[in-house]
Amino acid sequence: MTAPVRVLVCDDQALIRTGFATIIDAQPDLEVVAECGDGRSAVDLAAKVHPDVVVMDVRMPVLDGIEATRLLAGAGVAHPVKVLVVTTFNLDEYVYEALRAGASGFLLKDAPPAQLLHGIRTVATGAALLAPEVTRQLVGRYAARIRPADGGPADVALTPRELEVLRLIANGLSNSEIAATLVISQETVKTYVSRILTKLDLRDRVQAVVFAYRNGLVT
Structure with missing residues (x-):
């Protein structure tokens, strides 16, 4: 039997965090090993519980998701962790920076549960998750920058x-x-x-x- 993919869920909204964790934990091949509400806690917890994937919000207190992603998956990190960023369209200007920081992909927060699960599994294998329709809007909008x-x-x-x-x-x-x-x-x-x-x-x-x-x- 293959060990379940270990997932850390980081989102400052308790309802979203709990919802994600419930959906993920219901899968036999996935396991939520920790939850937290800010980027600093995500970095600290990752060092203790060694997740395979971190599901990361962008805007959070203490340390935002972009800086947390850079500390977890950025260039020069000795043992990088795969990060799947979740965001909303009105925050898409931050997603590009998160991808530059080392995230392996991103999803919208209102994506169906099946997309979230697919995203986690995809990122866990080492592949990237870049939804084409979101990429067109995101990169097209910020191409000049x-x-x-x-x-x-x-x-x-x-x-x-x-x-x-x-x-x-x-x-x-x-x-x-x-x-x-x-x-x-x-x-x-x-x-x-x-x-x-x-x-x-x-x-x-x-x-x-x-x-x-x-x-x-x-x-």
Whole structure:
């Protein structure tokens, strides 16, 4: 038997926190090992209970979810923890910063329970969770802020096809949508995505989106 995925739930709203924990604990392959209401407590608890995934709110007292994510999953962290950020549309300006801080993905707070569970399982495997429809709104809205000051595209060591796939990822397309757009199989798309991540030394699809916008590869 595979051990359950250990989950820490961090949200300053008790009703939401309890609701998430109840949904998660009802699954045989998931286990809530701790709950808390602020980012500092999340960082402290993570060091004690060693969760596989932290479900993290953004706006919280003491330490917000962005800084907590940076301390848990950011560059230079010795033993990074996978973080799944939950947010609302009116807070989406913070989500980009959370992704830069090291989050493996994000969901909306009003997502159905099945999406929350899928998100936790996806992030736990080491994959990224980046909902295409949310990506389109989020990154499109803040693209000007994300792009480099000079506005010019970076010289990136990718083939023309790989650049094309990277741009489609950054525009929020899923693998199936990319496959349909380029008239190739989903397996081929997966191969391209893997090559892109390897060549650019990126952790996951989330970092690929951030990279594309930061380097002016998306118009």
